[in-house]
Amino acid sequence: MLKDELELGKAIAFAQKLVDATSKLVAHIHISYVVLPPKTINEVLVGGERCAEYPVKTEAFLRNLGPMFSYISAWNYNKCKKTEECKLVIDSFGSKETTAWRELTRSSDISVVSHGDEVHPLISYADIVAFLTDAKLYDTKQSLSIENLENIWAGVFDVKCRYIDVTRIRKIKWLNEKEIDIREYMLKPTVFFISDDPDRVGVNDINEKPKAIEKKSKRLMELTSVRDAITFAAVRGYSFRFYDPYQDEKYVCDGDTIVYAGNKSKELSEYLADHFEVKIFRARDIKSEIKGLHDN
DSSP: OHHHHHOHHHHHHHHHHHHHHHGGGOOOEEEEEEOOOTTTOOEEEEOOSSSOOEEEEHHHHHHHHGGGHHHHHHHHHHHHOTTOOOEEEEEOOOOEEEHHHHHHHHHOEEEEETTHHHHOHHHHHHHHHHHHHHHHHHHTTOOSOHHHHHHHTTTTOOEEEEEEOGGGHHHHSEEEEEEOOOGGGBOSSEEEEEEOOTTSTTTTSTTOOHHHHHHHHHHHTTSHHHHHHHHHHHHHTOEEEEOOTTTGGGGOOTTOEEEEESHHHHHHHHHHHHHSOOEEEEGGGHHHHHHHHHHO
């Protein structure tokens, strides 16, 4: 959102000003990264549990780690802090089952925040520090290494780094084809945004296809009402989700908030309200709710 609003150069400058003003409040930062050179390791064997084991090209495996990396970072951090009791707050992710996830949930108190980089201050801050770290390495033409990471933040943060290499790939490779269900760990309450889309046939229909939902959510982020709903969630300390008719009904529970736009979405909101004790707002009305929160 920062890059969209400010463009890259100004976003970097903003991130630096934010860090300069707040770094003294941060005990330390922990950086995780993966070292898996495709030239020496051509493929990674995945599966083998309730499905056949099969090879995945290293480049494809690394791409798949992107959507998984919030909890992998938490698992990597937790391995260094076994004696430290703390709550780990993790940005929402998509992943098949891994040993790392199983170990993390057995040994840690965790909370998964949907759209955490936009609604949760600490996740957002971590995301900005990661963005600025990448920018600093690129600007100074330095490679990703523990020494370089420590040097670029010298005098600003106490930096801890721990990389994942081939000796621990077995922990982060997926074991089967089952997607991790975050229901048990999801931060509640949640603000669900449901929207009709009159310009596109079938979008926000109950039979809407997942790919259409993904594209739609990117477009909706540009709407003022969506940003107002995100702000509402952030001020209240809630999660935020674009409602997915294929999977989100199981995530709705008492205490949640639904923001809708359009007649079909209103009907769906009222249907959910027949099942759960939820608050419902029209998209245009959520702005006044934010004003009320600030007034209080």
